[in-house]
Amino acid sequence: NAGVTQTPKFRILKIGQSMTLQCTQDMNHNYMYWYRQDPGMGLKLIYYSVGAGITDKGEVPNGYNVSRSTTEDFPLRLELAAPSQTSVYFCASSYSERNYEQYFGPGTRLTVT
Amino acid sequence: AQTVTQSQPEMSVQEAETVTLSCTYDTSESDYYLFWYKQPPSRQMILVIRQEAYKQQNATENRFSVNFQKAAKSFSLKISDSQLGDAAMYFCAYRSASGGTSYGKLTFGQGTILTVHP
Numbered sequence: 001n002a003g004v005t006q007t008p009k010f011r012i013l014k015i016g017q018s019m020t021l022q023c024t025q026d027m028n029h030n031y032m033y034w035y036r037q038d039p040g041m042g043l044k045l046i047y048y049s050v051g052a053g054i055t056d057k058g059e060v061p062n063g064y065n066v067s068r069s070t071t072e073d074f075p076l077r078l079e080l081a082a083p084s085q086t087s088v089y090f091c092a093s094s095y096s097e098r099n100y101e102q103y104f105g106p107g108t109r110l111t112v113t
Numbered sequence: 114a115q116t117v118t119q120s121q122p123e124m125s126v127q128e129a130e131t132v133t134l135s136c137t138y139d140t141s142e143s144d145y146y147l148f149w150y151k152q153p154p155s156r157q158m159i160l161v162i163r164q165e166a167y168k169q170q171n172a173t174e175n176r177f178s179v180n181f182q183k184a185a186k187s188f189s190l191k192i193s194d195s196q197l198g199d200a201a202m203y204f205c206a207y208r209s210a211s212g213g214t215s216y217g218k219l220t221f222g223q224g225t226i227l228t229v230h231p
Contacts (some may be wrong), residue, residue, distance in 0.1 A: 031217050042117070042204055042221030043158075050216055060219065088156060094217055102219060104158035 001026050004105035006091050012111045013081040021076040025092030031094045031100070032074040036060065036087040043090060048113050049074055081112045115140045115207050119222035126195045127230050133180075136192045136205030136227050144210040147181065148219070149190045153201040162205070164188065166210070192227075200229045 001039035007022045026031065030051050045058030051066040062087055065077040074093075078085060091105040116139045139146070149161040164172045164181050171179050176196075178187045192199055203220035205222040 033218060035219075040224070042124075042206075042223050043219070044221070045218050048216055048218060056216070090158065092158075092219075096217070101160065102217070107156045109156075 003027065003101035004093055004103050006089075006108050007106060009106065010109045012020065012113065015080075015081060015083065015089075015112060017112075018077070018079050019081070019090075020024055021078070021089055021110075023074045023105060025074075025091075025093040025103070026072065027093065027095070027103065028071060029093035029095050029103075030071070031096060032068065033092045034058075034066065034074070034076045035090045036062075037090060037107075038087050038095050039049050046076065056062065078110075083112050086110060086112045115142075115145075115205050115209070115220050117205050117222040120207055121225045122223070123226045123228070125228040125230060126192070128195055128197060130195055131191060131193045132195055132227065134192075134203050134205075134227065135144050135224055136175065136188045136190070137208050138186050138188065138205070140186070140207065141212055142209055146210055147179075148206040148208065148210045149177070149179070150204045150206060150221075151199075151201045152224070158180050158204075162190065179219045194198075195229050197229050197231060200227055202226050 004025045033048045034046040037043045047066040049055045055066050089108045092102045094102045116136050124126045147164045151161050162174045164190045176193045178191045202224045204224045206219045
């Protein structure tokens with residue numbers, strides 16, 4: 001199993017550009033999450049999904065959108081990138097909310113200039 | 114809403130010595146999980162240890178152990194016989210066990226940078 005994979009690893013965006021961060025898991029997990037980690041800080045939840053076709057907002061959803069058309073994939077879309085979105089983005093998954101292990105991807109470092 | 118606080122931005126320890134990282138949390142729930150994650154320079158989030166709130170016994174994983182004080186809402190991590198590879202950012206995290214709107218999300222503290230001196 002590859003676990004949770006994220007692409008790209010690094011990206012530099014200009015203000016106003018858009019991009020999609022990809023996340024894929026091969027563990028047949030129902031629950032998937034997107035977190036962001038600002039420098040020197042803990043992770044904050046952006047969006048989560050409890051299954052294909054079901055998504056909801058976390059703590060810091062503004063400026064982002066998600067979709068979940070399959071169990072495996074949970075892409076995060078940034079529209080009109082802003083410097084405040086400079087961060088490291090982590091995707092995570094777990095089999096269910098009762099299964100307490102969350103598996104994290106390696107992260108995507110995004111810089112908006 | 115739950116909050117997690119790590120009051121030590123940085124800690125250091127000599128190789129082979131013991132160090133304790135502090136974490137406090139605030140919640141009105143009685144059933145939850147607590148975690149310590151390690152984040153080395155590679156950025157990969159690695160689960161170090163977990164504690165179920167309903168268990169009175171403190172969790173232990175090899176050189177890592179916790180001191181869980183439920184009434185005080187305190188959850189410290191003790192690293193014994195510290196090794197150079199233990200150097201990393203350590204995060205304390207909370208997860209509700211009650212389901213509903215929490216949907217298994219993790220609430221993280223701000224992190225503690227641990228330096229290990231040879």
